[in-house]
Amino acid sequence: MANLRTNFLGIKSPNPFWLASAPPTDKEYNVVRAFKAGWGGVVWKTLGDGDPIVNVSGPRYGAIHGPDRRLIGLNNIELITDRPLEVNLREIKQVKKDWPDCAVVVSLMVPCEEENWKAILKQVEETDCDGIELNFGCPHGMSERGMGSAVGQVPEYIEMVTRWCKQHSRMPVIVKLTPNITDIRYPARAAKKGGADAVSLINTISSIMSVDLDQMSPWPVVDGQGTHGGYCGPAVKPIALNMVAEIARDRETHGLPISAIGGVTTWKDAAEFIAMGAGTVQVCTAAMTYGFKIVEEMISGLSQFMDEKGYRTIEDFKGRAVSKVTDWQYLNLNYVVKASIDQDLCISCGRCHQVCEDTSHQAITNQVNGQRKFTVKEEECVGCNLCAMVCPVESCITMVPQTKGTDPRTGFEYGRPYANWTTHPNNPASKAAE
Amino acid sequence: MGSVRTGGLASGRLTADDYKANFSDIHPPLTRHEAFVEAERCYFCSDAPCQTACPTSIDIPLFIREIAAGNDLGAAESILKSNILGGICARVCPTETLCEEACVREAAEGKPVKIGLLQRYATDRLMEAGKQPFKRAASTGKKIAVVGGGPAGLSCAHKLAELGHSVTIFEAKEKLGGLNEYGIAAYKTTNDFAQREVDFVLLIGGIEVKTNHALGKQIDIASLRRSYDAVFIGTGLAGVNKLGVDGEGTLRGVRDAVDFIAELRQAKDLSKLAIGRDVVVIGGGMTAIDAAVQSRKLGADHVTIAYRRGQDVMKASKYEQEVAQTHGVTLRTFVKPVALESQNGFVTGVTLEETDLDNGKLVDTGQRYSVKADMVLTAIGQIFVPDGLGGADRLELEGGRIKVDQYRRTSVKGIWAGGDCIAGGEDLTVAAVEDGKQAALSIHQSLHA
Numbered sequence: 001m002a003n004l005r006t007n008f009l010g011i012k013s014p015n016p017f018w019l020a021s022a023p024p025t026d027k028e029y030n031v032v033r034a035f036k037a038g039w040g041g042v043v044w045k046t047l048g049d050g051d052p053i054v055n056v057s058g059p060r061y062g063a064i065h066g067p068d069r070r071l072i073g074l075n076n077i078e079l080i081t082d083r084p085l086e087v088n089l090r091e092i093k094q095v096k097k098d099w100p101d102c103a104v105v106v107s108l109m110v111p112c113e114e115e116n117w118k119a120i121l122k123q124v125e126e127t128d129c130d131g132i133e134l135n136f137g138c139p140h141g142m143s144e145r146g147m148g149s150a151v152g153q154v155p156e157y158i159e160m161v162t163r164w165c166k167q168h169s170r171m172p173v174i175v176k177l178t179p180n181i182t183d184i185r186y187p188a189r190a191a192k193k194g195g196a197d198a199v200s201l202i203n204t205i206s207s208i209m210s211v212d213l214d215q216m217s218p219w220p221v222v223d224g225q226g227t228h229g230g231y232c233g234p235a236v237k238p239i240a241l242n243m244v245a246e247i248a249r250d251r252e253t254h255g256l257p258i259s260a261i262g263g264v265t266t267w268k269d270a271a272e273f274i275a276m277g278a279g280t281v282q283v284c285t286a287a288m289t290y291g292f293k294i295v296e297e298m299i300s301g302l303s304q305f306m307d308e309k310g311y312r313t314i315e316d317f318k319g320r321a322v323s324k325v326t327d328w329q330y331l332n333l334n335y336v337v338k339a340s341i342d343q344d345l346c347i348s349c350g351r352c353h354q355v356c357e358d359t360s361h362q363a364i365t366n367q368v369n370g371q372r373k374f375t376v377k378e379e380e381c382v383g384c385n386l387c388a389m390v391c392p393v394e395s396c397i398t399m400v401p402q403t404k405g406t407d408p409r410t411g412f413e414y415g416r417p418y419a420n421w422t423t424h425p426n427n428p429a430s431k432a433a434e
Numbered sequence: 435m436g437s438v439r440t441g442g443l444a445s446g447r448l449t450a451d452d453y454k455a456n457f458s459d460i461h462p463p464l465t466r467h468e469a470f471v472e473a474e475r476c477y478f479c480s481d482a483p484c485q486t487a488c489p490t491s492i493d494i495p496l497f498i499r500e501i502a503a504g505n506d507l508g509a510a511e512s513i514l515k516s517n518i519l520g521g522i523c524a525r526v527c528p529t530e531t532l533c534e535e536a537c538v539r540e541a542a543e544g545k546p547v548k549i550g551l552l553q554r555y556a557t558d559r560l561m562e563a564g565k566q567p568f569k570r571a572a573s574t575g576k577k578i579a580v581v582g583g584g585p586a587g588l589s590c591a592h593k594l595a596e597l598g599h600s601v602t603i604f605e606a607k608e609k610l611g612g613l614n615e616y617g618i619a620a621y622k623t624t625n626d627f628a629q630r631e632v633d634f635v636l637l638i639g640g641i642e643v644k645t646n647h648a649l650g651k652q653i654d655i656a657s658l659r660r661s662y663d664a665v666f667i668g669t670g671l672a673g674v675n676k677l678g679v680d681g682e683g684t685l686r687g688v689r690d691a692v693d694f695i696a697e698l699r700q701a702k703d704l705s706k707l708a709i710g711r712d713v714v715v716i717g718g719g720m721t722a723i724d725a726a727v728q729s730r731k732l733g734a735d736h737v738t739i740a741y742r743r744g745q746d747v748m749k750a751s752k753y754e755q756e757v758a759q760t761h762g763v764t765l766r767t768f769v770k771p772v773a774l775e776s777q778n779g780f781v782t783g784v785t786l787e788e789t790d791l792d793n794g795k796l797v798d799t800g801q802r803y804s805v806k807a808d809m810v811l812t813a814i815g816q817i818f819v820p821d822g823l824g825g826a827d828r829l830e831l832e833g834g835r836i837k838v839d840q841y842r843r844t845s846v847k848g849i850w851a852g853g854d855c856i857a858g859g860e861d862l863t864v865a866a867v868e869d870g871k872q873a874a875l876s877i878h879q880s881l882h883a
Contacts, residue, residue, distance in 0.1 A: 067474035069467075347542040350480030366481060392477050393542065 002306035003313050004299065006040060008279040009172040009197045009257055011130040013040035013103035016270065016314055017298050020261050020282035021045050021107035021133060021176070024292075026081055028091035032098070037292035038299060041103025043200075043282060046080035046135045047088050049110045049120050053079045053142075059220035062209030064235065071289045073235035075207045077220065077227055079141045080109055085123070093127040103280075105174065109135040109147050112157060114164050121169040131172035134161060136187070137203020139180050139230050149203065152178035155190035162194025174259060177201040177243075179236075184243040188253045198257035199247060200282060202240045204230025233285035237263030241276060248277030248322045265294075267301025274314060275321040333424060334416040336407055337383035337399040339363070339376045345396040348372055352387035352397060360386050379408035441687050441780030442808025443708040447733025453704045456731035460621040460757070461525075461551065469555040473502035476547045479538055484549060487536035489860070489868045490517035494533055498552055510560035511567040513553055518592045518871075519585050521561060521631050522614050523864045524554035525622050528751040532864070561630060566637035571598035573640075576881050579604065579662040581649055584612020585863045586668030586853025588635050589870030590877075595640035597878045602662070603641060606648035612670055612853075614863065616696040619724035621731070650822025655829075659848055664877045667823075667836065667844070667851040668870060671816035677716065681774035682812070687781040688774060691715060691725035691813035698728055710809025713737045714784045716771055717813030718748035723755065725811045726763045737763045738805060742770040742789050743796060766805075775804060783807050818855050832857035841876035842869050850877055 004015040018041035019025050019034050026045040034042060055078055064073040081088055096104045106129045110116040124132060136152030143150040151157045158175060165173045175191035177184060179202040191199050206228050210219045218226030240262020247253045260278035264270050265286040273281050286294055311317045341352070341364075353366040353374050363380035364387060367373060376387075388397040402414040423430050448456070464472060476498040484494045492513050500509035513520035527533075529550040537546035560567065576599045580587045583605035591601045609615050614628040636643070647653050649669060658665050674690045682688055687710060701707055709732040715722050718741035729737045739758060741748055745767050748755060759765065768789045775783035788801040818835045830837045830845035835857040838844055842852045852869025854861050859869070 068471045347538040348479075348483070349477040349538045350482075351477060354480035372481075372483070 002303045002311060004040075004302060004306075006280055006314055008103070008259065009131060009174070011041070011103045011105065011172060012101070013280070014101060015040035015295075015299055015302075016274065016278075016280040017295050018042060018103060018105075018259065018280050018282045019287060020284040021135065022284040022288070023076075023078060024284060024287050026083070028095050031091075031095050031104075034287075034292050034295075035095075035099045035102050038295045039102070039292065041105065041130075041280070043105045043107050043133050044088070044092055044129070046107040046109045046138070047085055047120065047124070048080050048108075048142075048147075049085065049116055052082050052084055055079055055082050056222050058222035060229075062220045062229065064209065064233075071285070072233060073209075073231060074233040074285050074288065075204070075209050075229035075231045077140050077222075077229040080107075080135070080138070085120075089123055089127050092124075092129055096128050096130070103131075104129045105131045105133050107133045107135050107176070109138070109142060112146060112151060112161060117161060117164045118168045121165060121171075125169060125171060129171070131174060131197075132165065132169065133174040133176050133200060134165060135176050135203070136161075137176045137178040137201075139178060139204060139206040140228055149178035149180050149206075152176075152187055152203070153181055155186045158187050158190040159194035162191050162196045166195035172197040174198045174200050176203055176261075178203045179239060179243055179262075180206050184246050185250045185253065188247045188250065188256065192253050192256050196256070198259060198279070199253075200259035200261055201247070202236065202243055202262045204232045205236055205239065207231035232263065233289075234263045234265050237265075237269060241272065244273060244276050244278060245322065245325045248319060249325050254322075267298045267305065270298060271302060271305055271317075272321075274318050276325075277319040277322050279314070279318065329421040331420060332418045333421065334412075334419050336402045336414055337385075338378050338381045338402055339383065339385075339387050340398050340400045341374055341376060341387075342396050342398070343373075343375075345393050346374060347393055347396075348374065349392060350374060351390045351392070355390050356387055360384060381409065441778075441782070442711040443687060443780075444711075445708045446705040447709060448705070450705065452733075457620045457624070457704060459624050460619075463558060464548070464551050464555045469501055469552060472548050472552055473498045475539065476502070477538060483536035483538060484533040484547075487532045488516075489532070489862065489864045490523075490871065491868075492516040492520065492533075492553070494549055494553075497556060498547065498549070501552055501556055506556050506559040507563060507565075507567070509556035513557055514560070514567065516871075517864065517867050518589055518635055519614075519631060519863065519867045520553055521557040521634075522585070522623060522628065523867065524550050524557055525627070526614075526618055527864050528753065528862070530753045531751055561634055564634075566634065568592075568596050568638055570595055570638060570640050573600070574598040574881065576600065576663045577602070577661070578664045578666065578877060579658040580666045580668065581653070581655075581658070582606075582612065582668035582670060582853065582855075583610035583632075583643065583645070584668055584670050584853060584866065585614060586670075586855075586866035586870040586873075587612070587666065588632065589867040590666045590668065590850075590852065590874045591641050591870075592635050592638055593871050593874030594877060595638045597874065599640070599663075599878070599881070601641045603643050604647040604649070604653050604658075605643065605645045606651075606669070606672075608645055610643060610645065612668075616699055617692065617721070617724075618699075619695070619728055620699055621728075648822075654822045655849070663848075663881055665849045666870070666873050666877065667829075667849065667855060668853040668866070669818075670854045672819040672821075673817040674812070675815040675817060677771055677812050677814065679771060679774055681776055681781065684779075685774055685776050685781045686779055687808055688810045688812070691717065691721050691811040692816060694725055694811050695721065695728065698732075704732065707732060709734050710807065711735045712806045713809045713811065714771075714805055714807040715739045715811045715813055716784075717741065717815070718743065718750060719813060719815070720750050720754060721816075722811075722813035723750045723758045723763075725813055726758055727761045729809070729811070730761045730763060734809070736806075738766055738807075739763055740766045740769050740771060740784070740786055740805070742768065744768060744791075770798075771810075772802065774810065775807075781807055781810050784810055816854070835859070840872075842873035843876060 006016045021043040025042045060078045138148035142148040175196040208218045260273035261282040270281045353364040356364040497509040497512040534546040540546035610632045611628040713729040713734045715726040769786040773785040836851045850873040853866035
């Protein structure tokens, strides 16, 4: 049986599944339920200073649904905790005392003044929590007040506040990054420069979920008006994976511990983030969609996978995919695949033909000898994979690497040695180098 | 034992609640959410096989996608523009041998998209909205007579009206609708759907209706040809085949299934309908199934369908056969009736003779046995009655029905025909609708040539 125990910055947890700082971790009641359900850790919903903030009492969530109202994406306009600081601190202390083996990290967001940070750090330290996460990510509400993503969008602020936190606290510092920037490497580098022990990402993406066409107002509608919220859920996972990969493979931040967040719904999502360098994963939307019990599937699925692959610990496969992420210019231009349609599996829906014909390379027939039949025209197929992606039958269309013979489309032999764009004759830069 | 005066026939065998439950919708309509979920199953196939399989070529992937996108009325319009009787077709089409058989999900997993129920969902929404989505073109000043107000006639009339012509429908019966009104099992078209659909079709305007006008009685083709620019005949099959055994037509308890169903469909109070305790239905088509199942639903204890060939060649679809069997109807195949047994003028049983196939040819075996019956319904096929077709130009027939070309033109210039009365048809509502539509397009073209 695989060992899922995790040691992240010295913060130990029975498994890598943490609940992200969000509504599920706002109170002792929820967090205790989570630990009972099997979650390895929580990042307590963001604390602020001063008077508690006030939330709207109208709708706070919007969603995108797939078939059968499966929730694919969620957005929210809820702010940080609206409960008094003392109550949160008291509950955190109690929970950590009662659940010493589970990770309890506390998320923080106060104005960008050293005194504010100094003050709250001292109070939080007294709870004996395992670490802090700096919320430089929330794109709505708090950002209008100079906090959240307003900080996360300015690398200098990230570095400055991170440094204060390292100076005034003994606790491990995780910097939570906003995806609402152009290049995630800059805020990550700034966090590292400021002394961050780790980064966590992604926070939510600025979003308007939909327009209510009756009220002619963005959804969710709060008394006739709406505002952008933070987008999360399965739909954002690819964006998060890319940003995690960028940080994991960046020369300056390579090796910086990462707690990955963004659409983790099953064990497989978690395994992918871990393969991309994450030490723990944080989950919110999946729990908010199905409740805490889902962690059982995550634990059993990850164990099963690790057993099958012979990984004894998380460390055994952490970051294994990072070196495979490269720039486009280094991809092998001599690697050729052609689509292949398994006629036994084909149900003749014809979607592959339709999309190839209308939107791609006219490389799939719809008739052979007057009969409805879908076959690949190798002389036209560029191996783009669109047909396989739209095919409703799994494994019916596969992309087969070509190794012997000549490509009827290009006239080139298959199996030529690796060669990429940097040395390609059509690349002006490569010519200049000659 | 039935009394001497009624044999085994009796009415009011069931409670009021039983009648209501038995004759409610056999397939409950999809709810909005069910429709969404089912619509999402559609793959939006290229050159979709379901559409090819539909006699009226409804753009099925498109209307299903419209449902999935929340555009129910648009979906209904996509359906009705190919098939104005899309509502009844959604209820009575043998989808398992048409669109749903062709559905790629049938090939993939044996569970086709429920196209019929989705079509009903969309058309129901439009009917509820009470709007006619089609507008009449400017008047052409042309007058067309449509003889027969069944599916073929209604479809033809609607298309002609839409194209700007003035149409008069002549219907022999009291109501329009044809078999939809008189000939289909009640549980397939509840809440007076057939008449509501007729009203909906007529909403387009430009269609005058003359009921109780039968060909050969109140009207004849020769005079219609003189008064109208074109004539469409969609009179269906007015006659029925006879068993040809003694007692047919004289014994009480023996009647033809078409009449039985028509009476049931028009009955205001089902508890007043007499039904036997032991019912034998002779035949193997949809009418036999509808008669048998409704007999059970009226409270008959034992209902047997006797068919002279095997179950695989019954004209009733496999699905309909299943409906019969799940309603407790016994299917006896390879038997034919050779005599009606009686007592005091009432039928008491049917003598059946077993048949067999000899090199594909049906032969008698001489083995006979008796089945108890206080009611015998004959459903051995309907036939075309060419009354009133005569006159100066006789219409050419083929196999006893009107011969038409691909444009539904008869042998006589100016006369088109469609529906069950034409040769080579499939005897399906949906095919009749297509006939009417094609005839209307051809009439329109000829009037503008």
